[in-house]
Amino acid sequence: MSSPSRERPPTIDPVAAARWHAAAPAVSPWLHEEVARRMQERLQWLRQAPASWCHWDAVRGGLQAHALVSARYPKARCQVQESALHCARVAHQALRRPWWNPARWTAASPQFGMPADASVQMLWANMALHTASDPLALIAQWQRALGVDGCLMFSCLGPDSLRELHALHAAMGWPPAGHAFTDMHDWGDMLLQAGFADPVMDMERITLTFATPERLVQELRELGRNLHPQRFAALRGRRWHAQFHQALSERLADPAQGGRLALTFEIIYGHAFKPVLRARVDARSTIALQDLRAMLHQGDRPPAPARR
Template sequence: MPTELPPTIDPQAAARWAGLRTAASPWLHEEVARRMEDRLQWIKLQPKAWAHWRPVRGGLQAHGLLSARYPEATCYVVEGHADQAQIAIQSVAKPWWTAARWKAGAQRAELPPDSSVQMLWANMLLHSAADPQALMAQWHRALAVDGFLMFSCLGPDTALELRAVYEAMGWPAPGNEFTDMHDWGDMLVAAGFAEPVMDMERIHLSYATAARLLLDLREIGRNLHPGRFPALRGKAWRADLEQALARQLADAEGQGRLSMTFELIYGHALKPKPRLRLDAQSAISLRDMRDMLQRGPPGAS
């Protein structure tokens, strides 16, 4: 099980990527969020409060879907910049004269208090975190006991075609490696979550040109590998890249369109009731003690 920072993510590059401002969500992120949101129909718990981690990049349309699914719940919008949070809040704002405005749950641009939300939503975020264990710890603190986490991220088979092109050209890797879903499950358990459910799917997108493919990839992320090209590359390198993509990725059955694979990982986990360790000397945090006292002894109604 991973216990240190991912070896193929440069923390400074990850911080720069996380700090970039954007006003729109990538199409792929919206599609993944739509598929993940559809799974909520099987979850009976109706949260009184929920948190959306990085909704602008994760999916503004999804933010609307979630706000509509839980119209009276308070939502904590967690973004790196206040203006980014306001973009998400304004995306679901109702006109002041409508009755729905007065029934809608509050949208707060702030970190949720500890143990305050029953659902935490993080779409297409975890694979670009330089310290995913620390991020999971934040999510665990924010969730109330019996609350649940919903997240998605890219998996190891993502952009295998692009990696093959770079290897054939003798170039450094085009991006950081992605974590396997079983390792994510192990990390969730280590962070204090229970009953993690992980699954994945692969989708294949096709593009008419290499330029369009590269535009999509640039919206989705950046090369966070510490061994990436150390300097800027020029127009000649870009032309070589587009020619290599057109030559090696063209699908004869797809009329010459360029195909790219994306592995999508979905995760769901619960925050269980804290357990006391029966050591000779045991210690428990005040927050965990409060949670246990509020819930009462096992079997209590």
């Protein structure tokens, strides 16, 4: 079991994280859409199409990606859960099909709101975990929403992300450029702690290049905020911003990219399954009703073969 320090990233300010979650732009950043496109290719690993699935925070995670997953599973019932109110409004407008849309004859409109316990067979959560101030609690929510043998598919930023920006801030003697991101092995530990089985993790690095410091900063503002408790607490002045842009131009220019400014993003992909509950029989035990039903339904079936 992971130590308590693993349960909550020690460099995330919960108040700042909640403020960002409530005010993040209600759009799907390009990087999120690209990561989701790559993640949906991993759905080929699933041996059986889910009859129902939940898209967690679809607006920030990727509305184009929602269309890709929906096209892969056109007969599956879809539940969309937006944990930020301003994004929920956008999701309703973007995803609910009007009565005259011919697509309503081939696939139902998604349902909106928190999925009931054990109600979906797949939960899709793209680029949401690395800004959660209590990630173990969030993973536990996902685990409760999944039925037995349901699959969690998620992605997030890894610790090698924005390494150039962190090095720049350190060289200039400035406070941290951002909070630390969790390693994929620690995510695997948290998945096991939350009750998942067979976690599979992998990662890749994506390098984005920008023509100007202004465009780079704009992209970062769309992707997130600095949630480090020791971040600079006040507003930066015009002089500092000019110095910052100059430092970006000098230190992030990559000759291999024609002098464009380069930033590295480490992308972690993970999937795991909710196993059959194995109840420990004590003199007095309490078992959730949906888990009891799942146990009775499973009966004495042999365990499923290992997934690859």
